[in-house]
Amino acid sequence: MKIKNQNTIPSKYLLLILIVVCGILLGVERFADGGGPLRFIGNYTIVPMQKGISYVGMWLSDFTDNFKTMEELKKENESLQEKVDELTIDNTRLRQDQYELERLQELFKLDRNYADYEKIGAHVIAGNGTNWFSSFTIDKGSNDGIRKDMNVLAGSGLVGIVTEVGPDYAQVRSIIDDESNVSGMILSTSDLCMIRGDLKLMNDGRIKFEKLPNNDNTIEVGEQVVTSHISSRFLQGLFIGYISEIQVDSNNLTRSGYITPAVDFSKLQEVLVITSTKQDLIERKNAEKEGE
Structure with missing residues (x-):
């Protein structure tokens, strides 16, 4: 004597479920402007994922560009600092030369005032x-x-x-x-x-x-x-x-x-x-x- 499997779904119920799913998908297709159910599902799953990946890629690209810009600015700043140091040294030397010239001019005047003495x-x-x-x-x-x-x-x-x-x-x-x-x-x-x-x-x-x-x-x-x-x-x-x-x-x-x-x-x-x-x-x- 055979015992029937209590978990087996009758065929008529399976057919009914398929009809309902198809109806839902047809309804969804209308809301999706004729793009089809796959497009609808993609819009809510794959597209957001693609946008996220795109944002991450853009962020990484901007970060890389900013890093390069910071490196360039650092090198430019070091170069400018070297020029400032050189100009500071040159300015100091010019001031020293100016002060020395003024002192020598005073000595020259003094020498002329006492021209009788060697x-x-x-x-x-x-x-x-x-x-x-x-x-x-x-x-x-x-x-x-x-x-x-x-x-x-x-x-x-x-x-x-x-x-x-x-x-x-x-x-x-x-x-x-x-x-x-x-x-x-x-x-x-x-x-x-x-x-x-x-x-x-x-x-x-x-x-x-x-x-x-x-x-x-x-x-x-x-x-x-x-x-x-x-x-x-x-x-x-x-x-x-x-x-x-x-x-x-x-x-x-x-x-x-x-x-x-x-x-x-x-x-x-x-x-x-x-x-x-x-x-x-x-x-x-x-x-x-x-x-x-």
């Missing part, structure tokens, strides 16, 4: 470790004809005197040094005074003078002060500076005050060394007298 130029190569060049080293020495007690000029006038000489260098003590004493003269009246160095006063940009006779000669602020003819080591007539303050001393016999120096002792870079000392001039004059 001079040699030198660079300052070392200071004394302070803000003021109270003593310093130059790059010329005995091999260049530099000798002790030669007078040194810069800016508009007297800087100091050579105190020590080596083969290729020399030490200079400036007139602002605490150990410096210079015999000065008021240019307008020929009155003599003593000028003493004092580094503490240089913070105010001045040096001190004293022992100026309190006579009938009127001396005012702004008068020029030069080295005197009685100085034992400094040549006569070297410009020292301008009187900035003057007063009568308590003894009523002398006057004292302050001088604004003609040289900026905080910015010395080049100097002129007069190659004749005061002793050389004295010996020369004595020889001329003996030859008369």
Whole structure:
């Protein structure tokens, strides 16, 4: 005796299901504007997938292009930075050349102002470790004809005197040094005074003078002060500076005050060394007298 399979769908029901599916597909075809059921299914499945793949492809393409653009911009930026660095260096060199030219022009004027003296130029190569060049080293020495007690000029006038000489260098003590004493003269009246160095006063940009006779000669602020003819080591007539303050001393016999120096002792870079000392001039004059 055969037992019927309870899970088997009768043929009439299968036919009915197929008819219903066909009807649904025909209806769908009408909504899909005659594109067919496959097109309808594709519109809702394959097409969105294609759009997604297309968006991903476009994003990857844009990312690659942006990456290339960033690399190009980076290289361009590096190239521009190199040009900026080169221009900065060139500009710095031009400024240095300009400042050096201005300083050399000042030395040239100074050389012309003291044309009676032979001079040699030198660079300052070392200071004394302070803000003021109270003593310093130059790059010329005995091999260049530099000798002790030669007078040194810069800016508009007297800087100091050579105190020590080596083969290729020399030490200079400036007139602002605490150990410096210079015999000065008021240019307008020929009155003599003593000028003493004092580094503490240089913070105010001045040096001190004293022992100026309190006579009938009127001396005012702004008068020029030069080295005197009685100085034992400094040549006569070297410009020292301008009187900035003057007063009568308590003894009523002398006057004292302050001088604004003609040289900026905080910015010395080049100097002129007069190659004749005061002793050389004295010996020369004595020889001329003996030859008369």
